[in-house]
Amino acid sequence: MSSHRTEEPTVSASGGQATEQVITGFRAEVDPGELKDLRRRLAATRWPGAEVGSPWQQGPPVAYMKELCEYWAHGYDWHRCEARLNSFDQHITRIDGLDLHFIHAPSSHGGATPVVLVHGWPGSVIEYLDVIEPLRSPEDFGGSAADAMHVVVPSLPGYGFSGKPTENGWDIARIARSISELMLRLGYRRYIAVGTDWGAAVAMSLGQHEDSGRLLGVSLNLAFADPRNYDFEPNDEETAYHARQGAYLNGDNGYAVIQATRPQAIGYALDDSPAGLASWIVDKFHSWVDFDSSIDDAVDRDKLLDNISLYWFTRSATSSAGLYFEAFSSLFTDISPLDCPVAYTRAKDIFQISEREARTRFSDLRRYAGAARGGHFLALEQPAFFVDDLRQSVRALIDPPPNEG
Structure with missing residues (x-):
């Protein structure tokens, strides 16, 4: 993978003192040799029985994986995705000793609300590409400039x-x-954190520790x-949510146990075999997206690839699996209360909680909603719903509650 970078110095205040930081412009550009190597490796796949x-x-069934990898090698166009990524302003900045890549799409409206959209595994910034423009330019997509x-x-x-x-x-x-620090470096003194999967954990950590x-x-x-x-017995709805969580913990989390204990061991296979990597990721998409008859009903095959x-x-x-080694063991034990304003939209996901369950953790729950369709990758599966839903959530978060109005 290669890229083009241009340095753009900015000034941000951290710890009360102004320090010069560098934000570097970034463009994705895969070397043609990498594409050739991908096709070579796909052609040389040793398929299991x-x-x-x-x-x-x-x-994933062998027939499905063979079909997907055949399309990946001979029908899929990475340059289309690359062009889509490069249609947005992308940057790299170094924070705490590590380069952080990000897309920055400021609105033309000066009074716009800053939001940071945080993905998880096995997702990426790809999850949010379809929602960026409607969020920053709502009037062009049936919304209000407000x-x-x-x-x-x-x-x-x-x-x-x-x-x-x-380290x-x-x-x-x-x-x-x-x-x-990224949001501060970009000049956003106040903002809203939005997330799912690991991104939700990051957002909740911000809710616990951010000023x-x-x-x-x-x-x-x-x-x-x-x-x-809980000081109540579960109703039928909650019992169904708990059963889904139990099914995950008892039969769907093998990937997480491996990545939480031996990320380097599985990494040799995943970083060496494109068919292996695709199978590892597709397995979770199939388990977690909301579809009727086929995974393609929920996520376009090109977007999946x-x-x-x-x-x-x-x-x-x-390296992405390493986050499980760092954090998975505490994910279900460190469930600290959040006192900051919270909006929660319940997707048809692995983990779901009812409104009364949510209120046992979120003391300032401003909005509780449910998605009729869409699973773990809600912005990718149902982008139009995600946009409208987030607009409502942001309104609820920035408006004072009735007792403070």
Whole structure:
């Protein structure tokens, strides 16, 4: 992977003192040799035997993977994705010793609300490409100028075009601090954090530790609550949510256990075999997206391969898995209360909580909503809904509650 960079010095205040920082312009550009090598490796794939049992029961079926990889090699156009990425202003800046890549899409409306959209695994900035323009220019997409947002979309450390950690300690709290510094460096003194998957964990960490004068609130598409704080028995809806969580913990989290304990071991396979990487990622998309008969119903095949290709060309399978080593063990145990304003939209996801469950953790829950369609990758699966829903959440977060109005 190669890129073009141009340095753009900016000044930000950190710790009360002005320091010069460098923000470098970035353009994605895959070397033609990398594309040739991808096709060579796909052609040389040693396929496993046919699956035993029902299709998808033990992972992606061989027939599906052969078809997907054939298309990846001979029908898919990475340059289309590359051009889409480069249609936005992209940058690199060094924070806490690590390069952080981000898309910056400020609105033309000076009073727009700054939002940072944070992805998770196995996602990337690709998840949010379809929602950036409607968020920053709402009047061009059926919305009101009053809903305009300044949009920042970072790649998590170890993911995509961001730098790869070379030391332990890049946990959720440290990532949250880097996001906070990024927003300050861009001149956004107040902002809203939006996230799902690991991005939701980062947003909630900001909700716990960011200065209340800076963080307007957090908007979540995935959230946890602590059952030890419930003073009620689960109803039918909540029982169904708990059953889905149990199914994940008992049969769908093998990838997480491996990445949380041996990310380097699995990395040799994932960073060496494109078919292996595709299978590893596709398995989770199939488990987590909301579809009727086929995964293609929920996520366009080209967009699925855009996301997989980004992992492949940046060789970030190992480094992204490292976040599980740093943070997965505490994900279900560190469920601290949040006192900041929160908006939560319940997607048809692995983890779902009811409104009364949410209120046991979020003391200032400004909005609770449910998506009729769309799963774990809500912005990718249902971009129009995501845009409208986030507009409503941002309104709720920036307006004072009735008792303070």
